Amino acid sequence: MKKLEITYKEKEFYTSKDLALSVIGGRWKIAIIWCLLQQSPLRLSEIQEKLPDVNQRMLIRQLRELEDDHIVTRFVYPVVPPKVEYELSEIGRRLEPVVTSICNWGDQFLNHVEKNENESHS
């Protein structure tokens, strides 16, 4: 991890880890990236189907932020009705180890929680 003073989008960061967290730390961003790692490109409506808990407004906002950070690329097809496709960029695809390690740890944590529950029930 690089350690130096970085200015990105008018905010200052002291480590690249903190910079990373500011980019992928949004409420639904890991979920969106996880979707797009599984299948790409996806239309907005398709992402909505895969993430039914996220309301459209929120989804668009998070996608827009990811686009601003060049994690996601947006293709607009000039047709009616509109068609827009989202895809991970090169740097976005490199988030795969992050998403994978979070998923793996989540599984381990869940096992851990379930084990403790069983013990407390006995």
Add this chain to the structure above:
Amino acid sequence: MKKLEITYKEKEFYTSKDLALSVIGGRWKIAIIWCLLQQSPLRLSEIQEKLPDVNQRMLIRQLRELEDDHIVTRFVYPVVPPKVEYELSEIGRRLEPVVTSICNWGDQFLNHVEKNENESHS
């Protein structure tokens, strides 16, 4: 990643990834975990020195949440003045791949940003 309906601390999760994010998603949690991966145990005052941007109140709150989730263990020494040490639990230490992959991606992202800046200056 396990996919099932999980209830944890009165909230419902559909994937273990979302559960994981709810546990490690606090503003300073990755930073705290990163600290404790480097050196353990640490006293509160030592963590404060390593994370000067986090105010004490916030640091204690995040530590308490991590403790409630069994990520961090807290040892109180019954002395005056008080001495308290924090340490990662077994499941907490397994977050090392998550932290490492975030750091690595942060480095790559930073290189990416710097490269684009240079290109736009030419």
Add this chain to the structure above:
DNA sequence: GGCAATACTGACATTTTTGTCAGCAAGGAG
């Protein structure tokens, strides 16, 4: 008694994030 050092808490203010609702744009189909 008064003070020191460390860890911590309560009450509250502020900021940030997230959610909700209504509405717009495009052009073809009916």
Add this chain to the structure above:
DNA sequence: CTCCTTGCTGACAAAAATGTCAGTATTGCC
């Protein structure tokens, strides 16, 4: 004309996260 679909935006409300400030407890030392 009017409606349809899809993607999107603005204004605002609500909730959650974070930050600030003052204050507590302990007990040994001067």
